[in-house]
Amino acid sequence: MLLPEREEFLKRxxxxxxxxxxxxxxxxxxxxxxxxxxxxxxSHGIDEETATRLMVEYMGDPDEIGERLNEQHSCVLGNIxxxxxxxxxxxxxxxxxxxxxxxxxxxxSVFSGYSETRDRSEAIYDIKRSDTVxxxxxxxxxxxxxxxxxxxxxxxxxTWYQPFSKSVRWSFSLPSRCIYDNMGTQYSDSSGGSxxxxxxRHYLIVEGFSPExxxxxxxxxxxxxKIYIEVPLKAGGSE
Amino acid sequence: xNRKRQTVIFIVIIFVLGIxxxxxxxxxYVSPEKVLYACERGLHYGPSxxxxxxxxxxxxxxxxxxxxxxxxxxxxxxxxxxxxxIGDGGITGKIEAVKDADVFYSNTFKLVYGYSKNPEIKSVKxxxxxxxxxxxxxxxxxxxxxxxxxxxxxxxPEYEYDSQSQYLYAVDLFGFDESGNLxxxxx
Amino acid sequence: MxxxxxxxxxxxxxMLLALLEERDFxxxxxxxxxxxxxxxxxxFKEGTLYPVLHRMENAGLVKSYRKxxxxxxxxxxxxxxxxxLKRFSDEKEQWKTFTLSVNKVIGGRSHAxx
Numbered sequence: 001m002l003l004p005e006r007e008e009f010l011k012r013x014x015x016x017x018x019x020x021x022x023x024x025x026x027x028x029x030x031x032x033x034x035x036x037x038x039x040x041x042x043s044h045g046i047d048e049e050t051a052t053r054l055m056v057e058y059m060g061d062p063d064e065i066g067e068r069l070n071e072q073h074s075c076v077l078g079n080i081x082x083x084x085x086x087x088x089x090x091x092x093x094x095x096x097x098x099x100x101x102x103x104x105x106x107x108x109s110v111f112s113g114y115s116e117t118r119d120r121s122e123a124i125y126d127i128k129r130s131d132t133v134x135x136x137x138x139x140x141x142x143x144x145x146x147x148x149x150x151x152x153x154x155x156x157x158x159t160w161y162q163p164f165s166k167s168v169r170w171s172f173s174l175p176s177r178c179i180y181d182n183m184g185t186q187y188s189d190s191s192g193g194s195x196x197x198x199x200x201r202h203y204l205i206v207e208g209f210s211p212e213x214x215x216x217x218x219x220x221x222x223x224x225x226k227i228y229i230e231v232p233l234k235a236g237g238s239e
Numbered sequence: 240x241n242r243k244r245q246t247v248i249f250i251v252i253i254f255v256l257g258i259x260x261x262x263x264x265x266x267x268y269v270s271p272e273k274v275l276y277a278c279e280r281g282l283h284y285g286p287s288x289x290x291x292x293x294x295x296x297x298x299x300x301x302x303x304x305x306x307x308x309x310x311x312x313x314x315x316x317x318x319x320x321x322x323x324x325i326g327d328g329g330i331t332g333k334i335e336a337v338k339d340a341d342v343f344y345s346n347t348f349k350l351v352y353g354y355s356k357n358p359e360i361k362s363v364k365x366x367x368x369x370x371x372x373x374x375x376x377x378x379x380x381x382x383x384x385x386x387x388x389x390x391x392x393x394x395x396p397e398y399e400y401d402s403q404s405q406y407l408y409a410v411d412l413f414g415f416d417e418s419g420n421l422x423x424x425x426x
Numbered sequence: 427m428x429x430x431x432x433x434x435x436x437x438x439x440x441m442l443l444a445l446l447e448e449r450d451f452x453x454x455x456x457x458x459x460x461x462x463x464x465x466x467x468x469x470f471k472e473g474t475l476y477p478v479l480h481r482m483e484n485a486g487l488v489k490s491y492r493k494x495x496x497x498x499x500x501x502x503x504x505x506x507x508x509x510x511l512k513r514f515s516d517e518k519e520q521w522k523t524f525t526l527s528v529n530k531v532i533g534g535r536s537h538a539x540x
Contacts, residue, residue: 032499033453033454037472058470060471068474069477072484077246080246081242087253092256166273166280168277243484
């Protein structure tokens with residue numbers, strides 16, 4: 001039932017209400033009131049034309065109504081409320097999805113590649129791994145072990161922080177003293193490096209790693225934090 | 240619920256979640272102690288059993304925590320909104336208790352502090368030495384009691400020295416039992 | 427939140443609170459109810475009911491929600507809040523005291539709001 005007189009009236013009322021966000025609600029409430037009035041008139045046998053005229057008249061002065069409504073629908077409060085509400089919603093969502101974030105980060109880390117530290121074509125063989133260990137708020141993921149003809153053993157791994165972790169985010173590199181072989185030899189001649197970023201990619205090259213060793217063992221054990229990984233190697237050359 | 244109240248509630252939510260969830264991620268924390276614990280987590284040691292000392296100089300607070308095998312020393316600094324973060328210039332971090340007792344001097348905080356692993360040592364005595372090129376001079380001495388955690392400390396005055404070419408150290412640590420007998424000497 | 431009685435007539439708010447204390451109403455129903463009780467405060471100015479209701483909602487005395495009315499159509503209902511109930515009982519007391527005083531002065535019966 002679209003009556004131009006009613007629309008006229010509503011438009012005039014709303015023209016005084018500066019906070020547009022509430023226009024829909026106000027319009028709906030007043031429209032429904034006028035509809036109910038109109039229906040009442042009709043059910044009392046009043047003709048359409050009169051009903052329409054009375055409906056608008058009985059509502060009162062649209063300017064007065066509009067101005068008084070405007071006093072109740074402050075733009076300042078209204079906009080602050082909307083902004084703060086949106087921000088609160090965002091905060092709540094962001095706070096709930098750390099778990100989502102962690103897996104997202106894990107997926108991302110699979111796809112981003114390493115920049116070459118050493119020409120990998122020189123490697124006799126390489127072993128791909130995906131062992132993941134968490135110490136405090138840091139994730140450590142072993143990615144690959146490569147063995148070179150000059151008896152260098154390269155360990156490649158990634159580290160990243162649990163999103164929203166509260167600890168101070170220092171970079172973590174595996175100390176070379178943690179590298180052993182299955183015969184108990186501890187290796188200390190090494191070089192290493194890492195890239196910075198949300199996910200750090202690290203490499204550690206241990207020199208003079210025995211070609212007869214059947215396993216390389218990563219054994220980090222400090223103050224209750226442990227990383228222990230055994231990687232079986234292909235002793236005696238490539239397959 | 241009307242909008243005024245809702246607005247207040249939303250603001251509370253934003254602040255609480257902001258500080259709780261994201262404050263840590265931005266490396267700011269609600270107190271110097273929280274900075275200490277966050278550092279320990281970041282460096283993969285600890286956490287401290289308790290805070291032994293907090294000393295404030297200006298906007299910085301030095302926090303010393305007790306570890307099972309040493310001390311945890313972190314410099315913190317006041318940041319925005321009354322929150323705290325790591326102090327500039329790096330931190331000491333974990334001091335492993337390798338010797339039976341040891342003493343350290345912080346010029347920034349005008350503080351000497353140390354530990355004793357030997358519960359018989361009830362008091363200690365040590366000196367501050369100024370090293371200038373080849374010459375060494377004792378410029379101050381201290382006597383402290385050791386508390387039940389094996390920790391001791393003292394405030395120091397401002398010492399005159401040229402930080403470019405001269406150095407100050409805490410040296411000559413002696414430990415005494417409750418009768419005053421010398422039972423430990425680092426020499 | 428204090429309602430400035432001078433501006434909208436404190437008794438209007440009181441009457442609306444009285445209605446809503448019994449049950450929830452939507453705007454047009456309120457007009458009809460008041461008309462039935464011969465209270466024509468909104469006569470020829472039915473639209474001015476809404477600024478009053480909105481003001482009461484801003485003040486936390488009532489809250490609104492949408493619901494299907496008896497006719498089946500959806501309407502915006504108002505219900506009284508705890509704060510509104512408190513305001514109602516406080517104002518009722520004040521009103522009684524006021525009318526008792528007036529009665530004493532002018533003598534005879536007066537239509538005290540009960």
